Amino acid sequence: MQTKRTIFPNKVLPYLLLVPQLAVTLVFFIWPALQAVKSSFEREDPFGFKTTFVWFENYRRLFADPNYLGSLSKTAVFATSVTVLAMSVSLLLAVAVSRVLRTSRLYTTLLVWPYAVAPVVVGVLWWFMFNPTIGIAPYILRGFGVDWNHRVDGVDAMLLVVMAASWKQISYNFLFFVAGLQSIPQSLIEAAAIDGAGPFKRFWTIVFPLLSPTTFFLLIININYAMFDTFGIIDATTQGGPAQATNVLVYKVYSDGFLGLNIGSSSAQSVILMIVVIALTAVQFRYVERRVQY
Amino acid sequence: MASIDISAVKKIYAGNVTAIHNLDLTIPDGELVVLVGPSGCGKSTLLRMIAGLETITEGTVSIDEQVVNKKEPAERDIAMVFQNYALYPHMSVRGNLEYGLKNRGTPRDEIDRRVAEAARILEIEPFLDRRPRQLSGGQRQRVAMGRAIVRKPKAFLFDEPLSNLDAKLRGQMRIEIKRLQRSLKTTSVYVTHDQLEAMTLADRLVVMNAGRIEQVGAPIELYERPATLFVAGFIGSPPMNLIEVDYLRGRGDDLKLPEGTDLCGVRPDTIQVADPGEPSVRLDATIELYEPIGGESHLHLRLEGSGQLIVAAVPARTAVVEGATIPLFVRIADLHPFNRDSGRRTD
Secondary structure (H helix, E strand, C coil): CCCCCCCCCCCCCCHHHHHHHHHHHHHHHHHHHHHHHCCCCCEECCCCCCCCEEECCCHHHHCHHHHHHHHHHHHHHHHHHHHHHHHHHHHHHHHHHCCCCCCHHHHHHHHHHHCCCCCHHHHHHHHHHCCCCHHHHHHHHHCCCCCCCCCCCHHHHHHHHHHHHHHHHHHHHHHHHHHHHHHHCCHHHHHHHHHHHHHCCCHHHHHHCHHHHHHHHHHHHHHHHHHHHHHHHHHCCCCCCCCCCCHHHHHHHHHHHHCCCCCHHHHHHHHHHHCCCHHHHHHHHHHHCCEEEE | CCCCCEEEEEEEEEEECCCCCCCEEEEECCEEEECCCCCCCHHHHHHHHHHHHCCCEEEEECCCCECCCCCCHHHHHHECCCCCCCCCCCCCCHHHHHHHHHHHHCCCCHHHHHHHHHHHHHHHHHHHCCCHHHHCCHHHHHHHHHHHHHCCCCCCECCCCCCCCCHHHHHHHHHHHHHHHHHCCCEEEECCHHHHHHHHHEEEEEEECCCCEEECCCCHHHHHHHCCCHHHHHCCCCCCEEHHHHHHCCCCCCCCCCCCCEEEEEEEHHHHHCCCCCCCEEEEEEEEEEEEEEEEEEEEEEECCCCEEEEEEEEECCCCCCEEEEEEEHHHHHEEECCCCCCCEEE
């Protein structure tokens, strides 16, 4: 590919122009990341007087800790549920919206709103709705004989954070699915209709395979979201409880570091998370463009 | 094998836009009918109504003597070839050909037999395992045709299938479509805006304009006796010249034209540079441009007196000079009399 090159007459100017961006990245990303890597190899005494270099002790302890392993499996359950729920609901909505002609813009606008809501506000919103004491949802559920209490029931708590986290992500997925659906030529659908495929069959044999690039992209984005961007929602609803039931990795990093003040362990956890992010991003870059092609 | 009957069909789109006005057309079994007209004339809409891809506002469409207004496209047992081919990009050529048969629950051995037969007829056997994007335009076109013929439908519907091909390939595919339709004898409706394609393919030609049928007939009939000014201007290349009767009177032999004639159509190839020795009118004109195109030459002429521009098609090596004023002759028998207000032929 031919790229446009600009030749600066001044040798220093180009570097000067890059400085603000580089400074921000360095100060707010690279430096803290390196600090995290450094402190993940250290142990600090409770009063902060002395730090000792302990090699992989923090990592070793983590993988021997049933709480951490539990958190790993909770994260897997949480991320999978959020991804599946957010993607399937948004695909359903996108298909529905692409079928209505006149009001599709209105629906699209309304469906995108949740994305503009801050994660903590989303958490508070769902927390109110499902509050066992004053919430409307438990009140209705009691009518059906379901006793909802996410303060004591781990499954209820997990359901609550999954719902809240998915609700927010549905808007984002929806937009991509709508765009993906629009890029499928209408004549393909018509040809399939003439070829004797009913609406359901048309969707699964023509539309869904042609959406696969969008679907794969969203899959990666949603896993990323569920694993790393849901701190606010969990903090505002369950705070990892009850009994660690919703203590996913990203929340455990916070609670161990800032509440438990175990900086070494918390740093080790964030380094592990960082490695996961890097892996996911690599998969995305490598395969999104190439693998899912027809 | 089936006839298609279109009776009093109307199409009104949302916002009260009428695309088709009360249209009647019968397509007998085995015939290839070409719908031709400028863009927006309703020809594609009509085709899509036959296919079941557009609803019919009023009137009925019948295929094989069954009213299909309420039937889904799949239940009409028709096949359509789209302008952009509409091949399923994620399936192999074989997958594309099989899709319609599989959806209808055709037994496996029957599918294989039909796909093999269609591939043989269209000479696409070497590409059966390729994806559509690995094929050239002409090959894709063949696959699209193959997808239509494997189903052995009651009718083929073609929606400008050749407009994405280059000129040479278009001519070639045109002949193949004609040959294929002749041998399969399947009732076909073919939509195009290309009048050459329309003339060469059609058993019967339907010229449409603004949602109405202007004229129906064999291509040569339409060429020789256009019923309306629109058909006169649309069929034939270069288009027919239209000259005021008042201008023609007194220029040559006595004109005896039907009542109400105020405009005469003159085909460019009926303008002669030598006196034909038959009753004719004589026009004097200045040659503005001499355009040799090989087999014939086109003269762009400005008529003396009226200053109107006309085109004449003359034999290739006619010796003329640009800028010269020359006499031209048109046999009175070659004039097409029209009335300007009704837009119709007067004889």
